[in-house]
Amino acid sequence: MNIKKWKSIGTVLGETNIDHFYFSLKNYKAKKGDIITTESKIPSSEGNVVPVTVWGKISSIESSNAFFPTEAAQELTNENIDIRDTILPTTRDELICKVIILGYTLKDNLKLMPLNYPVRPAAPVSYPSSEDVEALLISDLGSEHPLFIGSLLARDAVKIRIDADNLVSRHVSIFGMSGSGKTVMVRRIMDELLKKQYPMVVLDIHGDYLGFIQKQKKMYPNNNVKLFYPNLSVNAEDKEIIYTLIDKLGNTLTDPQKDFLSSLLEKVKYDEGSLLKYIEKLIYKAREFASDSSKSFKNIRPASMYVVIRSLGQVSKKLKNMEQTNFRHRQRMSKLKFEELPDAATEPEKIVSKGQLSILYLKGYENLPASAIVSILLENLFRHRQEVEEEIPPFLTIIEEAHNFIPSRSEDKDNIPSVETIRKVITEGRKFGTGIMIISQRPSRLDETIASQCNSQIVFRMVNQKDQRATTRDSETLSVDDSKQLPNLANGQGIISGQVVNFSLPVQIKFDEQLINDDIGNENFISAVENWDDKESVKQRKKFAKDFSNISSIDRRRAN
């Protein structure tokens, strides 16, 4: 580190403390988010005074021109005068920067230490070279497995890496508005982890990660990238989940009807396999009990049983529809090879193995069934990690649209099966190597316990104040100044904080264009409509519709 080569860009102002200081900045010499330094002295534990380099991050910049009176602006506006034609001063802007102190380093050691003595007022402020900033960040991170994710927002030349070990074990949350760069960030992390052969399970609702399948041969020849569609099968011991599914997906049941459903589930043995078949079986058996009510269920009237039967029919229909919808979406991507999700209880290695990326394509499924599927999957995989034999290696679960799987209590969505499972996995995950990455555009709608267990956060543009508050509430390291910056971030710009970095950093995420799913397209709907041409079947329908309409209009015997 060659301090003498750093350019002087300002002077520390009068009052300082150990958390932050202000400095007067030379015009155009630094911007918000930049890392700067100032030389200072601190008392050492041996009683000496030692020179140190204090590092800080510019968290805000204010500009003012004390020589430009407000009322002059009024005249310029009213008379449409160009200020450059007048005698008004235009070059006396005063720039005051607020700097959040990151810590100090000693001459020969780039490890950041917390500052415990205020910086010297009137000291010069320097702009360290990009190499030195990068060296500090790498050295300070001290990571055995750094992951490259992008560059420092204010300085393109400073590459940013995060710590993979903390990422996969201590959980991470990624928040931001739709289109702000969350998926770009996740794809970046996945790319890096795949190169390290780290297994991942992705719960993909929109098909954002199908690009990994398309580009596997070219980009990840040493990895196994699998694409699964859900299989609605449960274990016999997961009857609780079956009950919840039927209860929530079906009609609202009264207490006696619920009793009947509960008893029905007890009496009808589940052979494991397709859930739909089991529901058909339940309907069949329930009909039997209804016609023979006096024997098996003395206290329940047949009418109540028929309500349950109708409800079961409703559930069956809904599940079939969801399966169909998912199937149709899969058909659209005929080039991709979809496989049925293996049974996580008996064949976990087919889902989690070294170098494997398993993408579970959930498109078409409503929240509740999707939640049930995820709950069963994670429960089983976690159990395998808990066992002494460890049939599967540590892995990372990536949960897209996490508010669907871990809604906040205030959402009033009781008994979403995945909440309990994810809560358990996230709490104990550090011990068993089952890290979780939650991704959401609505952090305020997430379960608070789960969100607060994420030790690292990556936050992108966020305008909703409720979501901003939730983000800072759940984070120990995201400052108020950082949260103020959130609405102004551009696409792909985010703030990383927590244990994957040592201090919060504004970052421009590297965009991996090649990982976009080609089949999803670029959401350019206007062009799609401009080039739209009705399909032949639609054309025919429209043609005949006119003829039928004519018949209707002259048919006077028809009502209305």
Add this chain to the structure above:
Amino acid sequence: MSNEIEIKNKIKNNSSLFTNFVRNAVNASPKVQNNFLEVGAQVALTIKKLLEDANLITELEYKGKDFWAENRCKTACFVDGGVDKTSIISSAPLSIRTGSYIVKPDAPEKNREFFEESMVFLGDLYDPKNELYDFTDDDFEEDQMLNKKKDGARIIFEAVTIVKHILLTRKFDYCFLHGPIEATVMPFTVLGFPTFTKFAVENMLPYYNKSNLNAEARHFINVYLEALNCIKKSKFPIYGIVETSSSSPYIKNLLYSYKSKGTISEKDFKNTLSTIKKYKITDSHLLEIILKNGQALKPLEIKKQISGFNVTNGSAWESKIDSFPSVQMGYIKVNDHSAPIRIESLSLSENIIKDYEYILATARLLPNYGFPVGLNVVDKFAKIPNWMSKASRKYYATHLLKQAIKSKDQNTISLAVKILSKKVRSWKNRPLGGLAR
């Protein structure tokens, strides 16, 4: 609306005159209260007639955008001084500086504007070795005349700053000083007012009387006169601009000229002057009523230094006072709601109306305050900020206390504390009682 009614209405709406009216209403007799409005209106009406008769009122043209587009090539310099207000009993620190704001709007950004700290003095007026005033010539050391010395220093610094620009042959189209171009020198003619040091004079006016810088040559009156004579000869127009006038030199001179011509009688002249004095009517008051937005009064030649006062009478400076140049004084009414600004110069420019229009345009950039914005800018630049004054006070206080504590004498320490306390009756000076005694 007749002139009389219009003027009466204006008086009613004019805040500064109204303030005087209220003050009169409280203090003066009911008779005076009753006729104040009538007197004010009548004086204004009469003065307006005289101004119209002398063709002194002129309309200035102002076309904001077009004006600045045409005048962006002109270089203007604005000068102002700032003095530190620090005062403590044990010392007389003086920090003074003059700043210049020089701007050429159409120049490239790098050369568009300059802020110069043209003159600086930091010292203590109790210090016999200070570099500004020579106390060996100070016959009355016990009468320190601190405020006068500070004023004298500020006035001379401002004048000398302009001289410096002239000597450096700066190519200005205009130069403006915040304040009168020629200050009244009478207060500095008192006996015992110290002279400047040789060092100070040599620095302020390097060309001046090199061979014989004796005490007389170094006196404020001579040094200031020298500076003014230099300013008078300047090739670029130089104007002193005053925000509000607390006296009535323009009106009095106008009346005097009409008296001299015989247009008004000696009696009327004296009575009117007496009325103006009695009702505390100033140029600002009257002209605010008489002039309309964008109107100006053409300059009148006015003698600022008038001999024959008690103070100067018989003093060695009586004759010197007559040597001071007379001043060309005019007024510009910038907007409807503020008093006209006073424009002073030592010579009469050939393009006086164009110059006034330039001043009006710079003042219109402060549409409410109605004062040339360049002077507002340099005022902020030259002002000694509070934080600097505070720091300087703290430094003096610490130094004084350290010296007192060093002496280990309880009475000296107690005195130092008393000196530093702002009020004698502050808690620090309360009599001690009980065990504490």
